Amino acid sequence: MKPALNKRGSVPAALLLSFISAQARAFSLWGPGAPLPAYKIAIVGRSFSPAALTVPAGQKFKLIIFNKNAEPSEFESFTLHREQVVTAGAQTIVFLGPLTAGSYGFFDDFHSGVTGTLKATDDKPSAKAAPAKDPAKAKP
Amino acid sequence: MLASAIIVFREVLEAALVVAVILGATKGLKGRSAWVGWGIAAGALGAVVVAAFMDKISQALSGVGQPIFEAAVLLAAVLMLGWHNVWMSRHGKRIAQELKRLGSEVNLGSKSMTAIFVATAIAVLREGSEIVLFLYGVAANGAGAWSIVLGGVLGLLGGVAVGFALYLGIMKIPVRHFFRVTGWMILLLAAGMASQAAAFLNQADLLPSIRDSVWNTSWLLSGQSIAGNVLKTLVGYTPDPSALQLVFYAGTILAIGGLMKLVQEKQKERS
Numbered sequence: 001m002k003p004a005l006n007k008r009g010s011v012p013a014a015l016l017l018s019f020i021s022a023q024a025r026a027f028s029l030w031g032p033g034a035p036l037p038a039y040k041i042a043i044v045g046r047s048f049s050p051a052a053l054t055v056p057a058g059q060k061f062k063l064i065i066f067n068k069n070a071e072p073s074e075f076e077s078f079t080l081h082r083e084q085v086v087t088a089g090a091q092t093i094v095f096l097g098p099l100t101a102g103s104y105g106f107f108d109d110f111h112s113g114v115t116g117t118l119k120a121t122d123d124k125p126s127a128k129a130a131p132a133k134d135p136a137k138a139k140p
Numbered sequence: 141m142l143a144s145a146i147i148v149f150r151e152v153l154e155a156a157l158v159v160a161v162i163l164g165a166t167k168g169l170k171g172r173s174a175w176v177g178w179g180i181a182a183g184a185l186g187a188v189v190v191a192a193f194m195d196k197i198s199q200a201l202s203g204v205g206q207p208i209f210e211a212a213v214l215l216a217a218v219l220m221l222g223w224h225n226v227w228m229s230r231h232g233k234r235i236a237q238e239l240k241r242l243g244s245e246v247n248l249g250s251k252s253m254t255a256i257f258v259a260t261a262i263a264v265l266r267e268g269s270e271i272v273l274f275l276y277g278v279a280a281n282g283a284g285a286w287s288i289v290l291g292g293v294l295g296l297l298g299g300v301a302v303g304f305a306l307y308l309g310i311m312k313i314p315v316r317h318f319f320r321v322t323g324w325m326i327l328l329l330a331a332g333m334a335s336q337a338a339a340f341l342n343q344a345d346l347l348p349s350i351r352d353s354v355w356n357t358s359w360l361l362s363g364q365s366i367a368g369n370v371l372k373t374l375v376g377y378t379p380d381p382s383a384l385q386l387v388f389y390a391g392t393i394l395a396i397g398g399l400m401k402l403v404q405e406k407q408k409e410r411s
Binding site for chain 1: 274277
């Protein structure tokens with residue numbers, strides 16, 4: 001069940017907001033089908049832990065980011081199109097996927113040099129046959 | 141110091157470019173500097189408030205409050221810019237004539253300037269809240285705070301300087317083309333914001349991306365470069381847009397552009 005694509009830009013902001021918040025609540029309370037698998041990552045000191053995370057390609061999942069520091073960080077990735085502040089000592093959820101198999105870099109926008117990698121992989125023990133994909137086409 | 145200068149520069153630059161386009165596009169309107177100035181002030185104040193409540197915002201709406209807030213604020217800015225453009229397609233000609241004839245500014249009332257005020261405030265608020273959070277972290281960290289604050293000031297000055305250069309460039313556009321060019325600039329600015337809002341709605345898991353990376357031009361211009369960032373702000377450049385972003389981008393251009401056309405046709409009929 002996908003949310004309808006409203007006519008954007010022309011929709012009054014208030015209407016759009018109420019639509020959005022209603023959707024947000026609906027999604028979290030009942031969720032579209034099975035609950036999404038969750039992966040956890042923490043920002044500890046000046047590094048991501050773990051700095052490399054492997055996730056299945058081709059399916060949606062949640063990335064839960066913990067900030068163990070006493071200062072805010074911003075999880076950001078150009079290839080994943082994500083940008084989300086994680087306040088001091090808090091956690092945040094970033095929805096991701098379905099991803100094409102490949103490696104995706106992310107970083108802490110508030111602290112230069114703090115980086116990590118998300119590896120989306122097709123090879124997982126699964127009863128279903130993996131969809132044929134050209135590995136050469138995967139993102140760098 | 142360099143790291144903080146770069147981070148602050150990038151955020152200030154984005155806000156400064158938006159403000160420069162808005163300030164340029166309102167040439168000839170009486171009181172525009174004051175409205176934009178108050179917009180900057182309100183945005184700065186809002187940035188501090190948003191940064192202070194970022195915890196609450198993040199946890200709102202079952203943990204997706206932040207991307208939804210970003211999307212809502214961006215879409216509000218899109219509406220304001222769209223409204224301004226439609227309004228200008230009605231009054232632009234008269235303003236251009238007055239500018240050419242008398243070289244004086246036209247007073248069209250404060251109602252028309254509210255959109256400018258809000259759009260400016262939003263641009264400053266979005267980038268400003270990130271700066272506040274970043275600098276708060278620096279302050280909490282303590283060590284070497286002064287050099288980082290100095291870096292922040294340098295970044296601020298650098299960003300404002302680039303925005304000012306863009307503004308001066310816009311003001312050089314000849315009067316007879318002026319409002320057509322600035323109209324397009326505002327239109328593309330709004331479309332880019334709508335596309336960013338689409339990305340945030342997908343980030344909040346509200347809308348499907350439909351298709352990721354419809355194309356990828358990061359070999360030509362990476363989104364991480366300064367030029368890529370400038371183009372992202374001004375025209376919504378994304379090296380690998382999703383289909384959802386493209387739909388929002390095109391939808392915004394069609395919606396605002398269509399309304400502008402409609403208003404212009406009506407004006408022609410009347411005269």
